[in-house]
Amino acid sequence: MPAGVNSVEASLDYLYPAVLESGFSSGSSATEKMAVVSWNQVLLYPAGWTSDELKFEASMRIPAGWKFASPLPVASQEGAEVRFAPAS
DSSP: OOTTOOOOOOOOOOOOOOOOTTOOOSSSEEOSSOEEOOHHHHOOOOTTOOGGGOOBOOEEEOOTTOOOOOSSOEEEEETTEEEEOOBO
16 A cells, blocks of 8 residues: 555455355355345455454445344444454
């Protein structure tokens, strides 16, 4: 990064794999009623760093009427957008 730059903001669109014939799995998968988000599959980070050296502020938008569960602490939720507290 150029001198004086402290952060980079990136946006990622991710297309989930098709639903498995055998049903829902613990890996990334989604149906019209439920989704499993594997953060390691949708996280962008620089090469050469360990996870303990980096802090992330994750956020996600969920469909109207959906609920979510995560071990990440929630910083705020406004409508469909959930913002999580910084974490390594």
